[in-house]
Amino acid sequence: PGRLRRWAAPGAEPARALRCHARARAVLRHYRHLPSFRAIEDESHAIMADLAQRLRARLRDDTLDPKELTECVEMLLQLEEPPEELCEEFLSHAGARLEAELAALEAELPPADPSSTAATPPPASDILDFVDRGSSAFVGNLCLLAASYRSLFEGRPGAGDGRLEAFAATLTTRYFELLERRLALERGLGDTSLLVRALDRFHRRLRALLELLPAAGAEAGAALVARAARERVDRYLRALQTFFLGCLGDVRQALAAPRPPGKEGPGLPDLLATLASSVLGQLKAVLAYVQLFTAKDVAFASLPYFKGEFCAEAVREGLVVAFVRWLCRTARGFADGPAERGAPAAPPALLLLLARLCLDYEATTVSYILTLTDEQFPPQDTGPAVTPGPALCAEARGAAQRLLDHYVQVQGAAVAQMLRKSVETRDWLGTVEPRNVRAVMKRVVEDITAIDVQVGQLFEEGVRRAQSSDSSRRAFSVYSSSRAPGRYAPSYTPSAPMDTHLLSNIQKLFSERIDIFSPVEFNKVSVLTGIIKISLKTLLECVRLRTLGRFGLQQVQVDGHYLQLYLWRFAADERVVQGLLDEVAASAAHRCLDPVPMEHSVVELICERG
Amino acid sequence: ARALTPQTAETDAIRFLVGTQSLRYDNQIHIIDFDDENNIINKNVLLHQVGEIWHISTSPADKGVLATCYNKTSDSKVMTCAAVWRMPKELESGSHESPDDSSSNTQTLELLCHLDNTAHGNMACVMWEPMGDGKKIISLADNNILLWDLQESSAKAVLSSSAALEGKGQLKFTSGRWSPHHNCTQIATANDTTVRGWDTRSMRQIYCIENAHGQLVRDLDFNPNKQYYLASCGDDCKVKFWDTRNVTEPVKTLEEHSHWVWNVRYNHSHDQLILTGSSDSRVILSNMVSISSEPFGHMVDDDELSDQEEQHQEEKIKEPLQDSVIATYEEHEDSVYAVEWSSADPWLFASLSYDGRLVINRVPRALKYHILL
Numbered sequence: 001p002g003r004l005r006r007w008a009a010p011g012a013e014p015a016r017a018l019r020c021h022a023r024a025r026a027v028l029r030h031y032r033h034l035p036s037f038r039a040i041e042d043e044s045h046a047i048m049a050d051l052a053q054r055l056r057a058r059l060r061d062d063t064l065d066p067k068e069l070t071e072c073v074e075m076l077l078q079l080e081e082p083p084e085e086l087c088e089e090f091l092s093h094a095g096a097r098l099e100a101e102l103a104a105l106e107a108e109l110p111p112a113d114p115s116s117t118a119a120t121p122p123p124a125s126d127i128l129d130f131v132d133r134g135s136s137a138f139v140g141n142l143c144l145l146a147a148s149y150r151s152l153f154e155g156r157p158g159a160g161d162g163r164l165e166a167f168a169a170t171l172t173t174r175y176f177e178l179l180e181r182r183l184a185l186e187r188g189l190g191d192t193s194l195l196v197r198a199l200d201r202f203h204r205r206l207r208a209l210l211e212l213l214p215a216a217g218a219e220a221g222a223a224l225v226a227r228a229a230r231e232r233v234d235r236y237l238r239a240l241q242t243f244f245l246g247c248l249g250d251v252r253q254a255l256a257a258p259r260p261p262g263k264e265g266p267g268l269p270d271l272l273a274t275l276a277s278s279v280l281g282q283l284k285a286v287l288a289y290v291q292l293f294t295a296k297d298v299a300f301a302s303l304p305y306f307k308g309e310f311c312a313e314a315v316r317e318g319l320v321v322a323f324v325r326w327l328c329r330t331a332r333g334f335a336d337g338p339a340e341r342g343a344p345a346a347p348p349a350l351l352l353l354l355a356r357l358c359l360d361y362e363a364t365t366v367s368y369i370l371t372l373t374d375e376q377f378p379p380q381d382t383g384p385a386v387t388p389g390p391a392l393c394a395e396a397r398g399a400a401q402r403l404l405d406h407y408v409q410v411q412g413a414a415v416a417q418m419l420r421k422s423v424e425t426r427d428w429l430g431t432v433e434p435r436n437v438r439a440v441m442k443r444v445v446e447d448i449t450a451i452d453v454q455v456g457q458l459f460e461e462g463v464r465r466a467q468s469s470d471s472s473r474r475a476f477s478v479y480s481s482s483r484a485p486g487r488y489a490p491s492y493t494p495s496a497p498m499d500t501h502l503l504s505n506i507q508k509l510f511s512e513r514i515d516i517f518s519p520v521e522f523n524k525v526s527v528l529t530g531i532i533k534i535s536l537k538t539l540l541e542c543v544r545l546r547t548l549g550r551f552g553l554q555q556v557q558v559d560g561h562y563l564q565l566y567l568w569r570f571a572a573d574e575r576v577v578q579g580l581l582d583e584v585a586a587s588a589a590h591r592c593l594d595p596v597p598m599e600h601s602v603v604e605l606i607c608e609r610g
Numbered sequence: 611a612r613a614l615t616p617q618t619a620e621t622d623a624i625r626f627l628v629g630t631q632s633l634r635y636d637n638q639i640h641i642i643d644f645d646d647e648n649n650i651i652n653k654n655v656l657l658h659q660v661g662e663i664w665h666i667s668t669s670p671a672d673k674g675v676l677a678t679c680y681n682k683t684s685d686s687k688v689m690t691c692a693a694v695w696r697m698p699k700e701l702e703s704g705s706h707e708s709p710d711d712s713s714s715n716t717q718t719l720e721l722l723c724h725l726d727n728t729a730h731g732n733m734a735c736v737m738w739e740p741m742g743d744g745k746k747i748i749s750l751a752d753n754n755i756l757l758w759d760l761q762e763s764s765a766k767a768v769l770s771s772s773a774a775l776e777g778k779g780q781l782k783f784t785s786g787r788w789s790p791h792h793n794c795t796q797i798a799t800a801n802d803t804t805v806r807g808w809d810t811r812s813m814r815q816i817y818c819i820e821n822a823h824g825q826l827v828r829d830l831d832f833n834p835n836k837q838y839y840l841a842s843c844g845d846d847c848k849v850k851f852w853d854t855r856n857v858t859e860p861v862k863t864l865e866e867h868s869h870w871v872w873n874v875r876y877n878h879s880h881d882q883l884i885l886t887g888s889s890d891s892r893v894i895l896s897n898m899v900s901i902s903s904e905p906f907g908h909m910v911d912d913d914e915l916s917d918q919e920e921q922h923q924e925e926k927i928k929e930p931l932q933d934s935v936i937a938t939y940e941e942h943e944d945s946v947y948a949v950e951w952s953s954a955d956p957w958l959f960a961s962l963s964y965d966g967r968l969v970i971n972r973v974p975r976a977l978k979y980h981i982l983l
Binding site for chain 1: 616632633681684687688824825869870945964
């Protein structure tokens with residue numbers, strides 16, 4: 001007892017006391033019936049109880065580290081304290097420590113207040129640090145705890161694994177939660193490699209823990225990593241979209257910038273090249289970043305999610321395909337947008353540029369990107385279905401077609417508006433004998449030449465019907481050769497207006513009908529033909545609404561000849577231009593009170609002079 | 611030729627009136643009779659020597675009365691005037707003579723009265739009060755709306771009220787339409803790209819659809835079965851349908867034509883059939899079921915479901931039919947300037963093109979039975 005007391009005193013070595021006591025106990029029990037032994041036994045009991053108390057008190061002390069804790073508990077177990085209680089104490093004590101660690105981690109996060117929309121300050125440490133701390137401190141301790149628990153309470157009644165697992169599960173859920181919150185704070189794209197390393201470390205440590213406690217949330221952990229990866233990919237997509245819009249803004253600015261006189265503005269091909277290459281470059285960079293997630297040395301890359309679904313769904317579909325689709329939709333939006341409502345419409349050059357971009361995408365870029373993606377992220381055979389390349393190409397082509405059609409419409413409307421105003425505001429009855437071509441016609445020719453140059457920068461020439469040798473010298477006759485109403489006998493039937501057109505109708509049967517808004521092909525002459533058709537048709541309709549005097553008709557004659565001289569070379573088929581101008585002349589003659597056409601030589605003279 | 615109208619008061623025989631447009635020859639009005647059973651067209655001609663006809667419309671009450679807007683040239687000025695005429699009695703109710711001796715049958719119209727517009731400008735069109743007694747007409751002249759009362763059996767026209775459109779620049783009405791709803795007190799007009807609705811009792815603007823079309827608005831029509839619905843067509847090649855209670859957004863847009871749409875017409879009884887004529891020489895018949903008064907087809911039930919646009923999931927649901935183009939008629943060689951439904955047979959329509967060709971067509975039989983049954 002004396003020695004016992006000495007050893008059992010606070011600060012001494014209770015371990016030796018225990019051993020001594022343990023040894024002595026057997027003997028003491030045997031000789032209990034002897035009063036002297038009993039006294040010794042009682043005393044030693046008292047000492048041991050005291051020791052137990054002290055140990056218990058020590059248990060509750062928070063400053064115990066796990067090793068000491070384990071020792072304590074071990075000793076208490078040897079003292080035959082009830083295991084459940086000890087179990088509880090052990091767990092709660094250890095739990096308190098772990099909670100403290102978690103709290104320290106949480107302290108780094110700003111309060112999770114969903115209603116606060118103010119910008120939270122960036123976290124003090126980066127994600128790698130956070131995960132490090134979390135992993136080493138928390139997960140490490142949890143591992144130790146689990147191990148020691150097992151070793152301590154193995155086989156003892158009332159202290160089964162279940163309790164441990166429940167305990168561990170709650171803690172790990174909290175840990176995951178904190179980690180997610182921290183991940184959510186990752187603003188912008190930061191450094192993906194850092195994120196990957198952090199996730200990797202997390203995963204490795206978790207794996208160690210999971211070996212001990214399989215039920216402590218294996219799926220939750222993997223899901224967390226997967227979610228983080230997906231989130232990052234989505235962010236990349238959004239960044240790509242913003243980047244593209246930024247590039248578009250630059251292009252628009254370049255197009256609209258006032259140029260100092262004498263200096264040529266940026267050519268359209270250059271703008272297109274820069275736009276295409278920067279977008280492609282950005283896309284490749286993003287893919288390289290994302291590939292970090294599936295690198296060989298990353299632990300979680302071997303998870304089935306990353307091998308299959310990530311590659312196919314997240315990267316290919318979610319990033320690449322989604323981006324291409326979005327690009328086509330945005331480009332299309334310029335054509336379909338509510339430009340008529342007075343909103344600032346896209347400048348025609350932009351439409352042209354986007355049309356060419358989409359066409360290039362359809363031809364080459366889409367397949368290139370898809371092959372690249374497939375190389376870097378090999379798809380599984382049993383994975384979910386992916387969008388085939390041709391489908392994307394079709395979308396791109398559709399967008400290009402729509403943009404080009406819209407371009408033709410816009411430009412055609414602009415020229416047509418000029419022509420319309422010129423016809424509507426002029427006094428056709430009282431005009432004087434024409435001496436020169438009207439200024440508006442010259443402007444029309446200039447504008448169409450400018451459009452020709454603009455389109456020629458981006459699209460190739462296209463096929464044009466071979467011109468007949470006298471195309472530029474073709475007489476612009478007011479009456480086409482097969483009509484001469486003067487030949488009709490005066491005694492025609494009263495329904496005269498119908499008959500004068502009989503011959504021209506027959507003539508029309510043999511010439512092709514001109515389709516005004518036929519879909520435009522991707523070459524220059526087709527585009528220009530479309531624009532010219534729209535403008536001339538408008539001229540026709542406007543002329544039909546007016547009543548002309550003799551000189552009005554002659555003016556129309558002069559203008560028409562001038563247009564024909566200069567516009568035939570832009571159209572795919574000069575007969576189209578010829579036909580439309582013939583109709584203009586015929587309608588003008590029909591609307592004239594006193595149709596006396598000018599001499600053809602005089603017309604030519606005026607046009608040459610003008 | 612540009613002017614076409616069905617004989618509105620005539621509900622038995624199928625007749626159309628066409629006005630010619632010629633600067634050199636005497637202008638005429640042709641009365642076209644279409645004999646349904648034998649597919650024969652009969653024609654009678656009336657002289658209209660005062661000038662070329664830009665617009666023609668018939669009285670809903672009296673079969674023999676019509677109004678025209680015509681051009682009067684004098685020296686170097688052209689004025690568009692409007693007048694009310696009466697047809698000779700025997701031609702009112704159609705004649706079925708053989709077409710051979712039409713050459714000697716030209717008769718004259720009897721001038722009833724002029725609509726004096728010296729103060730107002732060029733007349734764009736004349737509208738009769740629908741379902742009225744033929745006593746009220748409205749004419750649009752430049753930027754004025756003029757409401758006339760015809761008195762003494764239409765021998766005199768007295769201006770009863772007018773409204774003017776104020777604004778910058780030279781505002782000019784292009785076309786107008788009298789709404790058959792609200793007791794015939796509303797009209798809609800188009801000027802440039804704006805559509806306005808007016809109340810004829812107070813001559814005030816009720817609603818205004820700005821920027822209805824990118825370019826000029828050419829024509830309007832009201833849905834005969836649905837009160838607030840209006841269709842407009844314009845030079846941006848589109849046809850738009852509007853709910854006048856919400857004028858910011860069209861209910862539907864059709865973009866089937868490839869050039870200016872000159873005319874849009876609802877069928878008088880089945881308002882899902884829309885006819886449009888355009889200067890791309892085509893006439894398109896469309897089926898706009900979703901915004902018609904019978905989006906689910908004809909329901910033969912006790913509780914009649916009236917216009918429903920939402921998908922009420924009740925027991926007797928039929929699949930709503932899809933809007934579609936029923937047919938494109940390409941018989942014309944030149945721009946089509948007028949299309950009209952016949953007032954006698956709701957399945958027949960006529961279209962008129964610049965070269966004077968009048969084509970009479972029918973709604974395809976399959977669709978007709980589908981709508982009826």
